[in-house]
Amino acid sequence: MELESLEKCLEENIPENLLSDVQRILYGRNVPILEIHPDAKILSSHHNFDIQGYRFNAASEQLRAPRIVRVGIIQNKIILPTTARLEAQRDKLHELISHIAEAAFHNGVNILCMQEAWPMPFAFCTREKQPWCEFAERAEDGPTTKFIQQLCRRFNMVIVSPILERDERHSDVLWNTAVVIDNTGRILGKHRKNHIPRVGDFNESTYYSEGNTGHPVFETAFGRIAVNICYGRHHPLNWLMFGLNGAEIVFNPSATVGALSEPLWGIEARNAAIANGYFTCAINRVGTEVFPNEFTSGDGKQAHKEFGHFYGSSYIAAPDGSRTPGLSRTKNGLLVAELDLNLCRQVKDMWGFQMTQRLDLYSYSLSRAAELDFEPQIVR
Amino acid sequence: MELESLEKCLEENIPENLLSDVQRILYGRNVPILEIHPDAKILSSHHNFDIQGYRFNAASEQLRAPRIVRVGIIQNKIILPTTARLEAQRDKLHELISHIAEAAFHNGVNILCMQEAWPMPFAFCTREKQPWCEFAERAEDGPTTKFIQQLCRRFNMVIVSPILERDERHSDVLWNTAVVIDNTGRILGKHRKNHIPRVGDFNESTYYSEGNTGHPVFETAFGRIAVNICYGRHHPLNWLMFGLNGAEIVFNPSATVGALSEPLWGIEARNAAIANGYFTCAINRVGTEVFPNEFTSGDGKQAHKEFGHFYGSSYIAAPDGSRTPGLSRTKNGLLVAELDLNLCRQVKDMWGFQMTQRLDLYSYSLSRAAELDFEPQIVR
Numbered sequence: 001m002e003l004e005s006l007e008k009c010l011e012e013n014i015p016e017n018l019l020s021d022v023q024r025i026l027y028g029r030n031v032p033i034l035e036i037h038p039d040a041k042i043l044s045s046h047h048n049f050d051i052q053g054y055r056f057n058a059a060s061e062q063l064r065a066p067r068i069v070r071v072g073i074i075q076n077k078i079i080l081p082t083t084a085r086l087e088a089q090r091d092k093l094h095e096l097i098s099h100i101a102e103a104a105f106h107n108g109v110n111i112l113c114m115q116e117a118w119p120m121p122f123a124f125c126t127r128e129k130q131p132w133c134e135f136a137e138r139a140e141d142g143p144t145t146k147f148i149q150q151l152c153r154r155f156n157m158v159i160v161s162p163i164l165e166r167d168e169r170h171s172d173v174l175w176n177t178a179v180v181i182d183n184t185g186r187i188l189g190k191h192r193k194n195h196i197p198r199v200g201d202f203n204e205s206t207y208y209s210e211g212n213t214g215h216p217v218f219e220t221a222f223g224r225i226a227v228n229i230c231y232g233r234h235h236p237l238n239w240l241m242f243g244l245n246g247a248e249i250v251f252n253p254s255a256t257v258g259a260l261s262e263p264l265w266g267i268e269a270r271n272a273a274i275a276n277g278y279f280t281c282a283i284n285r286v287g288t289e290v291f292p293n294e295f296t297s298g299d300g301k302q303a304h305k306e307f308g309h310f311y312g313s314s315y316i317a318a319p320d321g322s323r324t325p326g327l328s329r330t331k332n333g334l335l336v337a338e339l340d341l342n343l344c345r346q347v348k349d350m351w352g353f354q355m356t357q358r359l360d361l362y363s364y365s366l367s368r369a370a371e372l373d374f375e376p377q378i379v380r
Numbered sequence: 381m382e383l384e385s386l387e388k389c390l391e392e393n394i395p396e397n398l399l400s401d402v403q404r405i406l407y408g409r410n411v412p413i414l415e416i417h418p419d420a421k422i423l424s425s426h427h428n429f430d431i432q433g434y435r436f437n438a439a440s441e442q443l444r445a446p447r448i449v450r451v452g453i454i455q456n457k458i459i460l461p462t463t464a465r466l467e468a469q470r471d472k473l474h475e476l477i478s479h480i481a482e483a484a485f486h487n488g489v490n491i492l493c494m495q496e497a498w499p500m501p502f503a504f505c506t507r508e509k510q511p512w513c514e515f516a517e518r519a520e521d522g523p524t525t526k527f528i529q530q531l532c533r534r535f536n537m538v539i540v541s542p543i544l545e546r547d548e549r550h551s552d553v554l555w556n557t558a559v560v561i562d563n564t565g566r567i568l569g570k571h572r573k574n575h576i577p578r579v580g581d582f583n584e585s586t587y588y589s590e591g592n593t594g595h596p597v598f599e600t601a602f603g604r605i606a607v608n609i610c611y612g613r614h615h616p617l618n619w620l621m622f623g624l625n626g627a628e629i630v631f632n633p634s635a636t637v638g639a640l641s642e643p644l645w646g647i648e649a650r651n652a653a654i655a656n657g658y659f660t661c662a663i664n665r666v667g668t669e670v671f672p673n674e675f676t677s678g679d680g681k682q683a684h685k686e687f688g689h690f691y692g693s694s695y696i697a698a699p700d701g702s703r704t705p706g707l708s709r710t711k712n713g714l715l716v717a718e719l720d721l722n723l724c725r726q727v728k729d730m731w732g733f734q735m736t737q738r739l740d741l742y743s744y745s746l747s748r749a750a751e752l753d754f755e756p757q758i759v760r
Contacts, residue, residue: 003401010402013393021383026406028643030585180759189759195736210738217747219760234733236655237742244749245756256621263408264654264701273645274617302735320643353614356575358590359750362617365595367748369624370739376625379569380558380599 002309008327016362027320031056047099049076049332052314053107054324056279058340067341069222071249071279072109074100074118077287086134090119094147100334105155105306107336110183110222113160113251113281115314116230117176119144121289122255125201125307128293133207134168139179139190150183156183158220160227162253164207165192173356174208179251180218188218193229194238200260201229201297201307215241223248223341230254233268233282236275243276248341250278256284257308265313267324273317274324279339279349286312286332295360319347347368373375382689387705399523408702411436414718420483427479429456429712434488434696434704436659437659438720445447447721449602451629451659452489454480454498455694456712457667462501470499480539480714485535490563490602492593493540493631493663495694496555496610499524501542501669502635505581505687508673513587516546519559519570529565532537536563538600542633544587545572554588558607558633560598568598573609574618580640580676581687582611603628612635613662616655628721630658635665637678637688645693646703653697654678657728659719665667666692666712 003009007027014022023030034053036044044051058066079092097114098343104112116122120135137144148161158181165177176193192211196204215238217226226247232238233252242250252269255260270281287310294303316337327333348354368374383389387407394402403410414433416424424431433494438446457473477494484492496502500515517524517695528541538561545557576584595618597606606627610616613632622630632649636642649662667690674683693706696717707713727736748754 003398003405006402006405009398010390013395013398015393018389018393020382022386025383025386025642025646026539084506130431182506194741195738197736199730200733214757216757217758219758224758231736234731235653235737237650238735240616241742241745241749244754246746246758262405266405267647267651267654267701271616271647274647275614278590314500320646340716349578351614352578356577356611357617358574361574361748363743363746363750365436365621366739366743369621370743377596378592378599378626380595380606 002330004330005263005326005328023034027325028320030227031324034336037106040106043099043103043106043189044334047096047336048098049102050328051107051334051336052325053336054325055338056322056340057342057344058084058343061342066344067223068338069111069203069303070107070109070336070338071281071316072104072107072112073251073281073283073316073335074112074114075284075312075327076100076115076287078121078289079187080287082123083292086131086281089121090135092141093244094144098151100158100246101151101155101293103334104336105157109157110298111158111220111225111249113253113283115161115283115285116253116255117164118162120293122285123291124204124207126291126293126295127203128208133174136164136174138168139163139165139177140187145179145181145187148179148181151181152181153185158183158222158225160225160251160253162229165233175211176208176228176229180225180227182270183221188220189216191216191227191229193232195232197237199229215245217242217245217247225249225251228252230256233272236272239272243278247278248344249281249339251281251283253283255310258311261306262311266315267286270317270321270323273319274321275342277354277355278346279319280317282317283314284312285310286328286330319344384710385706385708386642387390389750394541406699409599409704411702411704414716417486417698419438420486423479423483427476428500429480429714430708431483431707431714432707433716435718436698436702436720436723438723438726441467441722444587444722447603449491449721450487450489450694450716450718451661452484452487452492453493453631453661453663453694453696453715454494455666455692455707456480457665458493458501458669459466460502462669463672466511469501470515470523473499474524478531481531481535483714484716485537489537489716491538491605491629493633493661495663496542496633496635496664497544498542501671502665503671504584504587506671506673506675507583507586516544516554518548519543519545519557519568522585522664524629525559525561525567527592528559528561531540532561532563537563538602538605539633540561540605541631542607542609546735547556555591556588556609558609560605560607563601568600569596570605571596571609573612575615576610577760580679595625597622597625597627598666605631607627610636613652616652619652623658628724629661629719631663632660633663635690636665638691639688640697642691650697650701653699654701655733657699657734658697659724660697662697664692665712666708669728699724
């Protein structure tokens with residue numbers, strides 16, 4: 001039996017007089033709950049996904065109006081078995097996402113992001129090229145991009161759509177890519193995953209290489225956003241560059257399983273929000289995916305057809321270190337958060353991490369460290 | 381009333397069948413308890429400090445023997461009022477530390493570290509130069525260094541001693557410095573705090589500037605160690621450089637209060653351990669310090685004589701993301717941990733963060749970002 005939610009477990013068991021202290025230490029200042037629109041509730045019950053909503057306030061300023069934006073993040077299971085026809089697997093996922101996006105719309109969401117490689121199972125554990133490479137699509141006009149463009153127009157929403165990309169212009173190679181589509185349905189650009197894992201069942205370097213799109217920040221009608229895809233969350237430099245390029249919200253669409261990473265999950269995206277003065281949105285898959293053929297995990301254990309439980313627990317963290325509870329560890333869900341983007345600069349002013357970061361020192365140190373004849377500073 | 385310990389509160393209230401899941405998600409794999417030596421228990425009860433001990437195991441290897449080291453970290457209150465004669469304030473702290481160091485010795489500690497500016501109250505909140513600047517000492521042969529050298533020889537221990545340094549060789553300026561003294565009593569070197577806060581009551585830039593000692597790693601008889609002093613824990617680049625220079629254990633002697641930083645405390649040093657493949661030891665002061673004259677906190681509120689509760693909660697985190705419970709939020713304490721340093725390389729091999737970190741890319745990006753005419757990568 002999987003624990004359904006860490007935060008609910010704390011709420012149900014810690015005595016009233018201690019709970020607020022425990023929550024403050026573990027999660028930061030209290031993040032008020034956002035009321036969910038009744039139409040969204042109907043969709044959530046018809047299509048069997050949770051909705052949770054929270055609000056991150058900022059202080060009022062004299063010279064800037066509040067900059068209120070609502071973001072939504074989605075975690076979901078695959079629907080059809082991985083043995084079903086590929087179009088059918090993808091179409092079912094498109095359909096589910098259209099319902100959840102509609103619920104997001106009813107809650108006033110301006111920017112929406114799905115999980116990593118969302119129109120497919122996370123099949124890279126298998127190391128089989130076929131049929132899984134067939135899921136790859138052109139970022140510019142593949143079926144998923146076209147589908148998302150419709151949703152963007154229909155809901156006046158910016159949508160970040162993480163897919164497996166087929167790059168026909170460059171020798172047909174694959175990339176792990178997030179396509180950013182603005183609220184008019186125009187493709188604003190794309191970002192390719194910068195850091196590729198070779199860990200246990202995450203055999204992604206078998207399929208695609210390190211991204212070549214740098215650290216783009218997309219200026220949308222609702223704020224400046226960036227996308228740090230999955231394994232990039234383990235790399236503080238990746239987070240840093242999105243911050244230096246001016247991001248106010250960084251999405252981290254992921255796919256990760258319990259035994260491997262769960263104790264790290266609450267730490268990394270939240271640390272990035274603190275260190276870089278922006279909001280981070282950590283999104284994980286949920287559920288277990290079973291594949292037709294056996295594969296091994298590089299750990300000497302028996303071959304098997306599934307690689308563990310994607311534990312969901314998607315959450316949003318603010319630059320002041322506060323965070324929402326996670327979505328369920330076991331169920332599909334939509335997390336909505338209202339952000340006042342003014343908080344980013346307010347926290348930067350308060351803590352001063354950017355003013356005190358000494359970029360000159362580190363640009364010099366890192367260029368030394370990257371050299372082949374680097375001599376570490378060791379005192380003997 | 382201050383909560384005494386978050387971890388005890390969880391243990392006492394979460395039902396047995398859920399507790400191990402909650403602890404795994406919040407703290408990583410189970411870290412076994414280390415038995416405390418009876419002589420250490422006697423000292424702890426005579427001198428009124430807690431002792432907690434834990435063990436971080438690693439897998440056994442065929443070509444390397446285990447590299448077992450025991451580290452100790454100390455958190456303590458000041459003893460005399462801040463109005464007492466300075467020598468008396470310092471002498472009382474020396475005396476307390478000698479008892480705790482002896483308890484560490486009985487538990488086989490090889491490397492010991494105290495809290496930031498340990499021989500004095502954390503008086504920088506006052507912005508008064510006198511008498512507090514008088515606490516500054518020469519790193520090479522000041523009274524605290526001489527005192528620590530004796531302890532090192534007596535207990536065959538490496539000791540990291542964070543002090544306020546007086547640099548007579550360079551125009552009498554002050555530094556926030558950690559002196560590293562080896563187990564023979566020889567001064568191995570020193571490191572000066574790289575990042576200086578200007579936050580609320582932390583008026584440290586009034587007294588000393590950003591350190592000029594780079595990111596030294598000290599090769600001791602018991603492993604390669606480094607010191608990231610206090611506010612440097614908010615800077616991922618600072619942690620990174622200690623890692624690139626080969627650190628296996630990084631101490632983070634700190635002084636920080638509840639209202640400001642407590643929700644960040646469990647995140648930052650632990651994230652650094654994960655990202656950089658080394659152990660981190662987060663050390664905070666404990667208790668409340670009252671000063672003779674009123675001061676303000678830059679927040680429009682009334683002047684006052686103390687700036688809040690140092691919440692202790694010192695802990696040790698491993699490269700695999702697991703961590704010990706914290707020491708008390710309210711009492712003096714010694715935390716002992718047995719580390720197998722082989723875990724550092726094992727985790728690096730497993731996760732591959734160093735292999736996939738793309739230093740070339742970031743040395744280029746950071747040098748660009750440090751330029752005056754830097755153009756952020758923004759897609760409009």
